[in-house]
Amino acid sequence: xxxxxxxTFTLPRLARPAPDARFRPVKRxxxxxxxxxxxxxxxxxxxxxxxxxxxxxxxxxxxxxxxDYGPGEAKGTPWHPHRGFETVTYIIDGAFxxxxxxxxxxxxTNGATQWMTxxxxxxxxxxxxxxxxxxxxxxxGVQLWVNLPSxxxxxxxxxxxxxxxxxxxxSNHDGSALVRVIAGEIGxxxxxxxxxxxxxxxxxxxxxxxxxEIELPEGYNTFAYALSGGGFAGLEDAVVNEGxxxxxxxxxxxxxxxxxxxxxxxxxxxxxxxxxxxxISEPVARYGPxxxxxxxxxxxALEDFxxxxxxxxxxxxxE
Ligand code: MN
Numbered sequence: 615x616x617x618x619x620x621x622t623f624t625l626p627r628l629a630r631p632a633p634d635a636r637f638r639p640v641k642r643x644x645x646x647x648x649x650x651x652x653x654x655x656x657x658x659x660x661x662x663x664x665x666x667x668x669x670x671x672x673x674x675x676x677x678x679x680x681x682d683y684g685p686g687e688a689k690g691t692p693w694h695p696h697r698g699f700e701t702v703t704y705i706i707d708g709a710f711x712x713x714x715x716x717x718x719x720x721x722x723t724n725g726a727t728q729w730m731t732x733x734x735x736x737x738x739x740x741x742x743x744x745x746x747x748x749x750x751x752x753x754x755g756v757q758l759w760v761n762l763p764s765x766x767x768x769x770x771x772x773x774x775x776x777x778x779x780x781x782x783x784x785s786n787h788d789g790s791a792l793v794r795v796i797a798g799e800i801g802x803x804x805x806x807x808x809x810x811x812x813x814x815x816x817x818x819x820x821x822x823x824x825x826x827e828i829e830l831p832e833g834y835n836t837f838a839y840a841l842s843g844g845g846f847a848g849l850e851d852a853v854v855n856e857g858x859x860x861x862x863x864x865x866x867x868x869x870x871x872x873x874x875x876x877x878x879x880x881x882x883x884x885x886x887x888x889x890x891x892x893x894i895s896e897p898v899a900r901y902g903p904x905x906x907x908x909x910x911x912x913x914x915a916l917e918d919f920x921x922x923x924x925x926x927x928x929x930x931x932x933e
Pocket of ligand 1: 693696701738740
């Protein structure tokens with residue numbers, strides 16, 4: 615159950631796209647690779663994956679859980695570095711705790727987003743809080759990697775803690791669906807996330823039969839990802855079920871419609887993330903936690919990490 619809910623009928627509404635809007639076609643619907651991240655928490659990864667390496671400027675998308683942990687089961691990551699991009703962690707259910715080599719970090723809980731600009735380099739650890747480990751419970755979230763343009767790859771590390779109350783909440787044209795704006799601007803409504811290149815990051819809850827139409831800049835690469843439930847994308851009604859990503863082609867607006875039947879263990883709505891971003895259109899060289907432009911820069915990143923130039927694990931940590 616997404617933490618941020620609202621009575622959609624009381625919210626400001628998005629205008630329908632202009633009559634001359636060109637709805638983006640669905641180029642393809644891609645499934646996810648099921649794998650484990652960190653010390654063994656389950657993720658579904660629509661990209662990078664066979665056939666879909668990135669959706670520029672987005673270089674990785676991990677759908678974490680949903681998993682209902684038993685006591686002692688919850689897992690996170692060991693300490694690890696990042697350079698050259700931003701990790702954006704949106705926690706829908708449960709909590710994730712961050713700590714990093716600059717002394718920053720914090721707890722990301724129900725509906726909150728942590729926007730970490732790794733920039734020149736940082737070490738961090740991402741883990742469930744001890745209370746969640748002890749009791750077990752639901753854990754559900756998404757970690758998105760947003761690439762940085764070459765000019766910004768060495769900016770200083772930075773955090774944005776976006777609380778659930780900071781999100782812009784709007785409804786679709788008839789008040790039936792909820793759209794949370796985490797970053798970017800749609801229809802004059804602005805999300806709190808500050809970005810280096812223009813993107814939009816939205817989470818929509820779309821009830822059965824409800825239609826959501828959103829204008830996004832024509833230059834954006836755009837996709838929708840089903841967190842739970844199912845629905846249809848585009849005028850062609852491409853089926854998009856949980857764990858699937860619909861990649862849109864060119865146009866000025868997207869269209870989504872909630873499926874008539876939704877799983878009984880869900881929210882009753884199609885829970886779908888909508889991402890759009892202006893492509894950076896630069897070469898991408900990546901290796902594990904580093905995303906650079908050239909292989910030489912990857913070699914440099916490994917060297918800098920190994921010699922402690924990306925920071926060190928704080929001594930107070932017991933990890
Ligand atoms: Mn990380």
